[in-house]
Amino acid sequence: MSDHPASHRLSRRSAVIVGLGAAAGSLIGVKAQAQDAPALAAPIIRNNASSFRMQQWQDHFETLGKATIVADTVSRALHYWSGDGSDYRIFPTSVPISDELTKRGYTEIVRKKEGPSWTPTASQRERYPDWKPVPPGPENPLGTHAMYLSWPAYIIHGTHDTRKIGRKSSDGCIGLYNEMIAELFPLCPVGTQVRVL
Incomplete structure (x- = not known):
């Protein structure tokens, strides 16, 4: 006692x-x-904050490679490790709204863009025929930065709509607060290995 x-x-x-x-x-x-x-x-x-669980890169990859990302769609958090293992960061994310839109597995960053433009996918145009491409700016659903994965139409990106973070709110992408994608963006070279859980 x-x-x-x-x-x-x-x-x-x-x-x-x-x-x-x-x-x-x-x-x-x-x-x-x-x-x-x-x-x-x-x-x-906060109601839209992630309730993350810890991840270990060794549970997903043999080496850290250039850099490593594990995007956990269950706990809605992105885990980042630098190539030498000296830097580990966790970011709250938005995740896909349904399992049908969630692609899981191994991929990598193949392209990066600061100030991305956005074009609706074919399936989005079917569901929302009035959706049109959006240039960079405050109305762009990709926010300020985008890192494109080897899976077509899957992106790790920012968002201007901060209500989406910590929620099931995307059509397949992993979204971060703009200030956090701006922090992560320079840390991830093309070739960064990614696993989406």
């Missing part, structure tokens, strides 16, 4: 959540909020 007053104790769950929040910082929007005694500290979690 502890001799600390109840107001200084955290539940096991709160301690884990607070620890994760401290580790991930602002990336997932988790922070601890002290409450009046004797209540326990409780986390505040």
Whole structure:
């Protein structure tokens, strides 16, 4: 039995959540909020923040290659490792709205574009015949940066609509906040290996 007053104790769950929040910082929007005694500290979690689970690159690849990305569509987080393993980052993402639109497996970044334009895919044009191509800018659904995968029409990109992050909201792509795709973009050379779970 502890001799600390109840107001200084955290539940096991709160301690884990607070620890994760401290580790991930602002990336997932988790922070601890002290409450009046004797209540326990409780986390505040943004409704559209990712509830990520940790990944190890060794579970997915034999080497880090030029760089490595694991996009976890279940926990809605993108994990990045540099080629030498010295840099590991986690970013909250949007994910496809359905399993039918989710392509899983191994791919790689084959092209990158800052200020991308967007063109609806054939299946999008069938469902939404009034959709037209969108040039770079604030109305572009690809945000400020796009990294194209070897799978046609699958992209890791930014978004101007921040409500999409942490949600099932895309037609197959992995979306990040614009400021986070801008951070990730220069770290990922063409040839970065990617696994989508």
